[in-house]
Amino acid sequence: QCANVCPVDSITERDESAQVKKAIADPEKIVVVSTSPAVRAALGEEFGMEPGAFVEGKMVALLRALGADYVLDTNFAADLTIVEEASELIRRITEKDRPLPQFTSCCPGWVHFAEIYAPEMLPHLSSAKSPIGMQGATVKTYFAQKMGLDPKQIVHVTLTPCTAKKFEIRREEMHAAADYHGVEGMRDTDQVITTRELARWAKSEGIDWNALEDSAYDSLMGKASGAGVIFGNTGGVMEAALRTAYEYLTGQAAPRELLHLSPLRGYEGVREAQVQIGDLTLQVAVVYGTANARSFLRQMKESGKQYHFVEVMACPGGCIGGGGQPKDLRKNADEIRKSRIAALYRRDEAMTLRTSHENPEILEVYKTFYGKPLSELAEKMLHTTYQDRSELLHRKEEKPVKKWRCTI
Numbered sequence: 001q002c003a004n005v006c007p008v009d010s011i012t013e014r015d016e017s018a019q020v021k022k023a024i025a026d027p028e029k030i031v032v033v034s035t036s037p038a039v040r041a042a043l044g045e046e047f048g049m050e051p052g053a054f055v056e057g058k059m060v061a062l063l064r065a066l067g068a069d070y071v072l073d074t075n076f077a078a079d080l081t082i083v084e085e086a087s088e089l090i091r092r093i094t095e096k097d098r099p100l101p102q103f104t105s106c107c108p109g110w111v112h113f114a115e116i117y118a119p120e121m122l123p124h125l126s127s128a129k130s131p132i133g134m135q136g137a138t139v140k141t142y143f144a145q146k147m148g149l150d151p152k153q154i155v156h157v158t159l160t161p162c163t164a165k166k167f168e169i170r171r172e173e174m175h176a177a178a179d180y181h182g183v184e185g186m187r188d189t190d191q192v193i194t195t196r197e198l199a200r201w202a203k204s205e206g207i208d209w210n211a212l213e214d215s216a217y218d219s220l221m222g223k224a225s226g227a228g229v230i231f232g233n234t235g236g237v238m239e240a241a242l243r244t245a246y247e248y249l250t251g252q253a254a255p256r257e258l259l260h261l262s263p264l265r266g267y268e269g270v271r272e273a274q275v276q277i278g279d280l281t282l283q284v285a286v287v288y289g290t291a292n293a294r295s296f297l298r299q300m301k302e303s304g305k306q307y308h309f310v311e312v313m314a315c316p317g318g319c320i321g322g323g324g325q326p327k328d329l330r331k332n333a334d335e336i337r338k339s340r341i342a343a344l345y346r347r348d349e350a351m352t353l354r355t356s357h358e359n360p361e362i363l364e365v366y367k368t369f370y371g372k373p374l375s376e377l378a379e380k381m382l383h384t385t386y387q388d389r390s391e392l393l394h395r396k397e398e399k400p401v402k403k404w405r406c407t408i
């Protein structure tokens with residue numbers, strides 16, 4: 001049913017684990033796996049654990065047991081996305097180079113929805129690539145250089161809650177590393193596997209989940225802040241970006257209320273807040289689900305209300321509710337999603353590093369590779385453009401469904 005209602009096919013799985021196994025078996029290949037924030041709050045459910053069990057260490061151990069050469073954290077790139085996206089927001093506000101409000105762009109479901117159904121909004125979408133987009137480009141350049149690896153040998157695999165990422169990594173602009181190295185045909189990310197695909201693979205290999213001892217990420221692109229962690233749930237991207245924007249604009253650390261932005265937390269499909277940053281009063285909103293996005297856009301236009309920044313995620317509750325996450329039809333899906341959201345907020349609150357721009361690995365990647373946020377190299381590698389695809393609505397043979405509602 002889901003496959004028939006989602007225009008980006010974001011809730012249909014096409015299992016790519018066979019290609020990953022093949023790469024692992026090939027001695028010429030170096031398999032680098034990067035893991036998205038929401039997977040660690042849900043993978044345990046596949047092995048009988050309660051929703052909301054935080055299983056980061058076991059997840060990393062599992063990937064090592066399956067043969068990954070390096071395990072990196074896409075939360076590192078979530079921090080990178082925040083630094084670029086917050087810098088872009090400040091530039092829009094101070095230099096007025098692009099229109100406000102700025103909309104987030106890390107969800108390929110939302111991006112593709114805007115390209116088809118709301119192309120007039122494309123100048124409003126942040127040009128920052130998603131964390132997976134940034135991770136892939138950085139793995140095959142910076143990481144390869146620092147580790148002395150041949151980027152042509154690297155197979156970059158992302159473990160995500162998201163089936164739409166299978167579409168995103170194949171967008172034609174996702175080959176920044178190929179341009180950087182002057183190598184044709186290299187993609188920044190080669191394969192995407194979902195939480196459920198990983199669990200199926202592990203079970204087929206007979207791996208004993210309970211016996212796995214926690215393992216840590218590899219360094220260089222394996223450290224993240226609490227802001228990167230909450231990227232996995234609705235409202236998390238906005239809260240993370242505001243923490244960094246506050247410090248960039250005022251020169252002072254984000255106050256306590258910005259480390260727990262209550263009006264933006266919760267499970268309603270649309271939430272709004274006014275946030276004071278120095279002399280600026282920012283009007284922000286958080287939306288999930290494309291039906292909510294559609295009505296939010298309509299209301300924004302009709303009311304003329306001015307917003308500065310809007311987060312949109314396609315799935316219910318954000319990525320923790322992604323199409324590749326475990327599903328237990330015997331249990332209440334909303335309660336499961338709330339438990340996963342709570343797990344990510346608990347993790348953020350338990351960390352001492354809560355802001356993306358203070359992540360020492362982020363400081364290092366700018367110091368030794370990208371220079372500074374929005375630098376020429378950062379724009380080339382970490383930013384992208386979007387296409388008006390509304391003609392798909394008029395093409396008979398490729399017509400997307402008119403009513404888009406996510407039913408998972």
Ligand code: SF4
Nearest residue numbers: 107109162315319322
């Ligand atoms: Fe993917 Fe859903 Fe997250 Fe969007 S909200 S990035 S479609 S899992």
